[in-house]
Structure formats: C-alpha cells, structure tokens
Amino acid sequence: MAIHTLAVLVENSPGVLARVASLFSRRGYNIDSLAVGPTENPKVSRMTIVLNLEGHALDQVNAQLFKLVNVIGISEMKPAESLQRELLLVKVANTPKSVELSKKFGAKFIEANGVLEVEAVGERAEIEKFLTELKAVGIKELVQSGVVAMEKGATTLADRTLTTMGTANQSNQDNSTADYQN
Amino acid sequence: MSEKITGAQSLVKALEQTGVDVMFGIPGGAILPAYDPIFDSKIRHILVRHEQGAGHAATGYAQVTGKVGVCIATSGPGATNLVTPLADAQMDSVPIVAITGQVPGPAIGTDAFQEADIRGVTMPITKHNYLITNPDEIPNAIAEAFYIARTGRPGPVLVDIAKDALQMKTEFKYPSNLNLAGYNPVVNPDLKMVQQAAQLICESKKPVLYIGGGIIKANASAELMQLAELINAPVVTTLMARGAFPDSHRLHLGMPGMHGTVAAVTALQKADLLITLGARFDDRVTGKLSSFATKAKVIHADIDPAEIGKNRHADVPLIGDLKNILKALIPTVKSELAKNKPDLTSWWQEVDSWRNRFPLGFDEPADGSLSPQYVIKRIGEISGPDAIFAAGVGQHQMWASQFINYEKPRTWLNSGGLGTMGYAVPAAMGAKVGAPNQTVWAIDGDGCFQMTNQELVTCALNNIPIKVAVINNESLGMVRQWQTLFYNQRYSNTDLHSKRVPDFKLLAEAMGCVGMRCESKADVDKTIEAAMAINDRPVVVDFNVHRDAMVWPMVAAGTSNDEITVARSMAPVWDSQEL
Numbered sequence: 001m002a003i004h005t006l007a008v009l010v011e012n013s014p015g016v017l018a019r020v021a022s023l024f025s026r027r028g029y030n031i032d033s034l035a036v037g038p039t040e041n042p043k044v045s046r047m048t049i050v051l052n053l054e055g056h057a058l059d060q061v062n063a064q065l066f067k068l069v070n071v072i073g074i075s076e077m078k079p080a081e082s083l084q085r086e087l088l089l090v091k092v093a094n095t096p097k098s099v100e101l102s103k104k105f106g107a108k109f110i111e112a113n114g115v116l117e118v119e120a121v122g123e124r125a126e127i128e129k130f131l132t133e134l135k136a137v138g139i140k141e142l143v144q145s146g147v148v149a150m151e152k153g154a155t156t157l158a159d160r161t162l163t164t165m166g167t168a169n170q171s172n173q174d175n176s177t178a179d180y181q182n
Numbered sequence: 183m184s185e186k187i188t189g190a191q192s193l194v195k196a197l198e199q200t201g202v203d204v205m206f207g208i209p210g211g212a213i214l215p216a217y218d219p220i221f222d223s224k225i226r227h228i229l230v231r232h233e234q235g236a237g238h239a240a241t242g243y244a245q246v247t248g249k250v251g252v253c254i255a256t257s258g259p260g261a262t263n264l265v266t267p268l269a270d271a272q273m274d275s276v277p278i279v280a281i282t283g284q285v286p287g288p289a290i291g292t293d294a295f296q297e298a299d300i301r302g303v304t305m306p307i308t309k310h311n312y313l314i315t316n317p318d319e320i321p322n323a324i325a326e327a328f329y330i331a332r333t334g335r336p337g338p339v340l341v342d343i344a345k346d347a348l349q350m351k352t353e354f355k356y357p358s359n360l361n362l363a364g365y366n367p368v369v370n371p372d373l374k375m376v377q378q379a380a381q382l383i384c385e386s387k388k389p390v391l392y393i394g395g396g397i398i399k400a401n402a403s404a405e406l407m408q409l410a411e412l413i414n415a416p417v418v419t420t421l422m423a424r425g426a427f428p429d430s431h432r433l434h435l436g437m438p439g440m441h442g443t444v445a446a447v448t449a450l451q452k453a454d455l456l457i458t459l460g461a462r463f464d465d466r467v468t469g470k471l472s473s474f475a476t477k478a479k480v481i482h483a484d485i486d487p488a489e490i491g492k493n494r495h496a497d498v499p500l501i502g503d504l505k506n507i508l509k510a511l512i513p514t515v516k517s518e519l520a521k522n523k524p525d526l527t528s529w530w531q532e533v534d535s536w537r538n539r540f541p542l543g544f545d546e547p548a549d550g551s552l553s554p555q556y557v558i559k560r561i562g563e564i565s566g567p568d569a570i571f572a573a574g575v576g577q578h579q580m581w582a583s584q585f586i587n588y589e590k591p592r593t594w595l596n597s598g599g600l601g602t603m604g605y606a607v608p609a610a611m612g613a614k615v616g617a618p619n620q621t622v623w624a625i626d627g628d629g630c631f632q633m634t635n636q637e638l639v640t641c642a643l644n645n646i647p648i649k650v651a652v653i654n655n656e657s658l659g660m661v662r663q664w665q666t667l668f669y670n671q672r673y674s675n676t677d678l679h680s681k682r683v684p685d686f687k688l689l690a691e692a693m694g695c696v697g698m699r700c701e702s703k704a705d706v707d708k709t710i711e712a713a714m715a716i717n718d719r720p721v722v723v724d725f726n727v728h729r730d731a732m733v734w735p736m737v738a739a740g741t742s743n744d745e746i747t748v749a750r751s752m753a754p755v756w757d758s759q760e761l
Binding site for chain 1 (some may be wrong): 310364486492
C-alpha cells in the first residue's frame with residue numbers, strides 16, 4: 001500500500017474532471033478520494049487526489065496526469081509538510097456514548113429527532129479512528145468530503161507551478177511546470 | 183471594427199490562416215454551415231466515402247508531409263466513424279486535427295438527432311479535444327488544436343463545434359499568441375543528462391541504437407546517421423521507424439520485435455547499453471518485459487516524459503526534441519571519444535555472426551503457387567527508394583516491413599500501435615495527396631482491403647492514382663497463422679474465400695480503377711511494371727498467393743525474446759558460448 005496525496009491545479013474548463021477521472025480509470029490508478037473546488041484564481045481549480053498506488057510509480061502517474069493539456073501543475077503533499085483535512089458528516093443514534101465520543105474527538109454535534117448529527121474535521125487517520133469508534137454506537141448515515149491538502153509555510157502551489165503561466169510559444173521554457181520535472 | 187461573419191466563415195478563415203491546404207471529409211446536418219464557406223475556400227476538400235477514410239487519409243498525409251492532416255465530419259455517426267483513425271493517430275503519435283459538427287448548443291444533452299458526445303468519447307484517444315458552443319472561440323480553438331497536434335509528442339486533436347455556433351455571427355480574431363498554461367513541451371535536453379549519456383555510450387562494449395518512430399517525427403534521421411557512424415554501433419529500427427535509417431547501411435540490423443530479424447532481436451537481448459531514441463519499449467518489441475535486454479543499461483530519449491520509466495527503467499533519461507538531443511549529444515560524445523574510445527570489434531563479430539547466419543528469408547511454396555514475400559520484395563525493388571508504401575495490418579504488413587528496403591524517412595506508413603486493419607488504402611490516398619510526385623503503393627491484405635476499399639472511388643474521382651497490391655491469401659492470414667501455431671489448426675472464421683468472392687479485379691474496375699490479377703511468379707515483374715506505367719488512375723493488383731505462408735522469425739506473444747524461432751519449431755542454432 002502506497003498512499004500519496006497530490007495537489008493538482010487545473011484550468012477551470014468544462015470536462016477537466018472527466019479527463020482526470022478517465023485517465024485514472026484507463027491506466028488503472030486507484031483513487032481513494034478526490035476533492036475539487038475553486039481557488040484564489042478564478043481561472044484555476046484545485047484538486048486534491050489521494051491515490052493508492054500498488055504497482056505504479058508515482059512519477060509515472062504524475063507524468064501521465066501532466067500530459068493533460070488542462071493540468072497546470074502537480075505537487076505531492078507529503079504528510080509531514082502539509083496540512084491535510086477531511087470533513088465528516090455522520091448521523092448516529094443519540095446516546096450518551098455517541099455524545100461522549102463526539103466530545104472526545106472534538107466534533108460538533110446537534111441533537112435532532114432522536115439522532116445526533118455530528119460534524120468532524122481532521123486528519124484522515126483521526127477521522128477514521130472516530131468512525132471506527134462510532135460504528136459501535138451505530139452509524140445511520142455518513143458522508144465524507146475527501147481529503148483536501150495544502151503545503152505548510154509561505155510557498156504556494158501557484159508559486160511552484162504557475163510562475164511561467166502565460167503564453168505558449170516556440171521558445172523552450174525550462175523547468176516551467178511540475179515538480180516532478182525538477 | 184471588422185465586419186461580422188458567421189462562425190462557419192470564421193472556422194474556414196482560421197483553417198486558411200493556420201496553413202491548411204487540404205482536408206478530407208463528408209458533410210452532414212450539423213457540419214453543413216461549414217461546408218458553405220468551404221465551397222469558396224482555396225483549401226482543397228476531398229470528399230471521401232466514409233469518415234474512417236477521411237481520418238486515415240489525414241494520417242497518411244501527415245506521415246508523408248510532416249504537416250498536420252485534417253479531417254472533417256458531421257455529428258453523431260460522422261464523428262463516431264472518426265474514432266478508429268483518432269485512436270490510431272494517438273497510438274502512433276500522428277498530428278491530425280478532426281473537425282466535427284455538433285448538434286446546436288441548446289440541443290446538446292437532449293439525445294437530439296445525430297447527437298453523440300464525441301468529446302467524451304474521444305477523451306482517452308486524443309491528445310486533446312474541444313467542444314465549442316461560442317462562435318467567438320472558434321479561431322482560438324483551431325489555432326490551439328493545430329499547435330497542440332504538431333508540437334511536443336504529436337497527436338490527434340478533435341474540435342467539436344455546435345451547429346448554432348457555426349451559424350451565429352462573430353468577429354474573426356486569430357490569436358497572435360496562445361495561452362496554454364498547462365502545455366509547455368520541453369524541447370531542449372538537460373545537459374547534465376547529455377553528459378551522462380555520452381559517458382555511458384563511451385563506456386559501452388555492446389551498445390545498440392534502438393530507434394523508434396520519434397526519429398522520423400523529429401526529422402532527425404541525418405543526426406541519427408551522424409551519431410551512429412560516430413560510435414559505430416548497431417542500429418535497429420522498429421516498425422514505426424522503418425526508413426529512419428537506411429536499410430542498406432552496414433550498421434543496420436533491421437527490425438526488432440515479434441517478427442524482427444534474429445540479429446536485431448538478439449543484439450538487443452545481449453546488449454550492455456540501449457541507446458533508445460524515440461521508442462517506447464512496446465510489448466511487440468520487448469516480448470516478455472522482465473526478460474528483455476536484462477544486461478543493458480538504458481539511455482531513453484523521448485519528448486514525452488511519461489514514456490520514461492513507463493515500461494523499462496531509464497538509467498539516463500533525455501527529455502526533449504530528438505533533433506535537439508542529438509545535436510547536443512553528438513559533440514559531447516565526440517569529446518568523450520577523444521578520451522576513451524571503446525573497442526567494439528568483438529561485439530561486431532557476435533552481431534555479424536547472427537546477421538550472417540540468420541538472414542531474413544522465405545521458402546517458395548512447394549506447390550508452385552505464388553509466394554507473398556516474393557511479390558512484396560519485387561514491388562519494393564521495382565518501385566525504388568523514393569516510393570511510399572502504406573500497409574494494412576497482418577502478415578502482409580510484416581512482410582512489407584521485412585522485404586522492402588527503406589532508405590528514406592516518411593516512405594513507410596503503417597498502423598503500428600493500434601493495428602488498424604483497413605488503414606492502407608485511405609492512408610495511401612492521403613500520402614499520394616501529400617506527395618503527388620511519388621509512387622504510392624498500398625500493400626494490403628484481402629481482409630484489410632475489404633474494410634476500406636471504398637476510398638478507391640474517392641481516388642478515382644479526385645485524380646489520386648495510388649497503386650494497391652492485394653496480397654490475397656483468401657484468409658485473415660495472421661490470425662490463421664496463430665491458429666496454425668497455437669490453436670491446433672482449427673481455422674475458426676478466418677477463411678474469407680476471397681479468390682472467389684469478391685472478384686477484386688472487377689471490383690477495382692467498378693470503382694474506376696484499373697484491375698489486374700497475377701497468379702504466377704513468371705508474371706510478377708511484368709504485372710508490377712504494368713501497374714507502374716499507369717499514372718492517370720488508381721491500379722489494383724490482385725496477387726493470388728499461397729495461403730499457408732507464415733511470417734518468420736517469430737517471438738510468440740508473452741514469451742521471452744530469447745525464444746525467437748526462425749521457422750516453425752525451429753530455434754536458431756546458437757554456438758554453445760552464446761547460451
């Protein structure tokens with residue numbers, strides 16, 4: 001099991017999610033989660049893709065992904081160097097145990113019509129641990145956002161990847177693009 | 183302010199400004215607005231008989247000229263008929279642009295008449311594609327499509343345009359520069375890597391230049407020649423690279439792979455260094471990957487970073503345009519050679535012994551019937567080194583690769599990656615349009631020919647005098663060969679009866695071509711010469727050949743290249759020290 005988290009900047013254009021999904025499906029790369037949303041730049045969207053790579057090299061995945069014309073930049077979010085968060089919404093039975101667990105994991109909760117609506121934000125491992133313990137109480141419904149990740153510190157992904165964003169022309173733009181080429 | 187024109191006029195103006203001189207297509211409802219300004223355009227439009235023919239013709243044109251080939255079709259079935267040629271061009275990295283009409287914007291997604299989501303369909307088989315619903319975006323999409331198709335690793339780009347976008351008024355504005363944030367192909371190699379490659383080359387005792395189709399795409403044959411002669415290494419050219427290096431050259435061992443020469447296959451297996459230029463370690467070349475060239479270090483030069491390490495680890499990757507890579511590599515190797523010149527004498531002794539003991543050859547059929555290899559060999563010899571050959575897929579394709587000598591790049595066209603039966607006739611048509619002064623032969627099989635021969639009508643009506651050799655063994659020959667070897671001679675559904683039906687001679691004549699038939703060895707030369715003498719019409723020659731001829735040598739699919747057989751159940755007899 002090799003889990004990698006990729007932050008991918010893509011042009012905000014129709015079909016781009018389908019292109020990424022189609023590529024992963026066609027090449028047999030397993031996606032654990034994929035979250036996509038807008039960024040500080042309205043022309044650019046950002047995906048956070050958690051991959052379970054068994055038998056595929058990360059370099060190869062990056063290179064294939066980067067071949068998509070709408071993909072602007074890719075950077076691996078290493079656990080120690082990035083903030084990684086996932087949102088969990090879950091309905092469980094409203095019992096003292098479920099309230100206790102929610103408090104223990106720092107989750108927000110509302111009691112409503114005999115159920116407890118719980119909202120938790122955290123790192124993947126914490127969320128999974130919380131879920132395991134909640135299972136004993138009885139989960140009625142759950143939904144997870146997938147991981148979103150951001151590099152720690154002052155450097156932004158756009159700094160890393162968009163510095164040469166601009167015109168395509170005949171001249172060679174060395175090191176213009178993704179991390180993996182450097 | 184410039185005057186308002188329709189989206190369709192804007193499209194045609196954009197195509198003209200991009201430099202398109204010919205396109206292949208068929209009109210239909212959704213693309214119809216575009217055909218009105220096409221009627222007035224200086225761009226030559228060739229009306230094909232099936233959209234697949236338009237796609238392969240665009241490919242043939244692109245392969246011969248190095249320019250972007252263009253095909254055009256309507257929505258729905260017109261567009262889906264382009265799927266095979268697009269997939270074909272994607273696999274063989276051929277720069278083509280397909281323009282398709284789409285149902286009007288408001289109808290998209292309603293399952294309208296002749297609606298197909300061709301952008302969705304072709305996403306995995308194009309380099310990039312577009313769906314345009316705003317007429318103002320047409321010129322930019324066209325400019326981008328051509329730029330993406332021809333730069334970096336070339337490939338097909340599809341531009342799908344909604345019918346109402348073609349009808350609406352717009353202002354024509356051709357972009358002066360393109361804004362493609364995510365597309366910047368690396369063209370110049372990392373010089374540190376070039377230095378490392380030069381060092382490996384000068385340390386190698388058993389180098390092989392493993393040449394792929396990328397050399398032809400990069401127009402780098404002259405540079406390849408310089409490097410090969412400089413380092414005096416054996417050269418092998420893959421199916422896509424035939425013609426990249428002259429077959430007559432002393433360094434050339436021929437084609438590697440499943441039906442490669444013993445010398446080429448074995449040289450790769452025993453090499454200590456593969457200098458891989460624009461090749462991609464395809465399974466048809468490597469055989470069982472884990473047993474391929476196990477002792478070799480790998481220099482892998484390619485414009486596509488995703489090819490590096492995809493199938494085989496590269497010790498030294500060189501990413502960039504092959505011409506630039508070679509221009510940087512040659513002087514670096516020269517200065518390294520001044521310090522350290524490896525002695526390749528014993529390597530050449532080994533290589534030459536394989537080459538001398540196991541030349542390509544074939545047996546004449548015992549029953550006196552015509553040998554397909556002989557026919558193909560004579561077509562090559564009589565037509566000469568400037569002729570262009572387009573093959574279908576199967577036995578005849580392998581024989582055309584093996585028994586025709588290719589001396590120049592862009593004289594050999596075939597469907598290497600996708601293996602598209604039916605490629606030959608339309609590709610030859612496109613090739614002849616691109617190179618009207620060269621002889622163009624389609625070397626086709628009787629199975630392949632029956633898939634796309636309708637384009638001979640197009641050829642006859644548009645003064646595209648190609649020549650077609652139908653290597654008629656009345657069967658799906660390569661499949662039959664596998665049935666012979668691996669399925670106990672159970673010939674399930676491979677017998678085409680095509681010596682009885684259809685009558686290819688009459689069929690050719692019905693389509694406005696000259697039809698000929700040849701059944702004996704004695705008639706081969708004069709038939710070919712008669713075909714060569716006709717230049718005002720297409721010619722089809724039905725060569726009735728022996729049906730049980732097989733392609734040798736052969737490495738069975740999924741096995742090691744060490745298990746190459748030179749004839750049925752006949753492994754090469756190696757000297758003991760070679761094993």
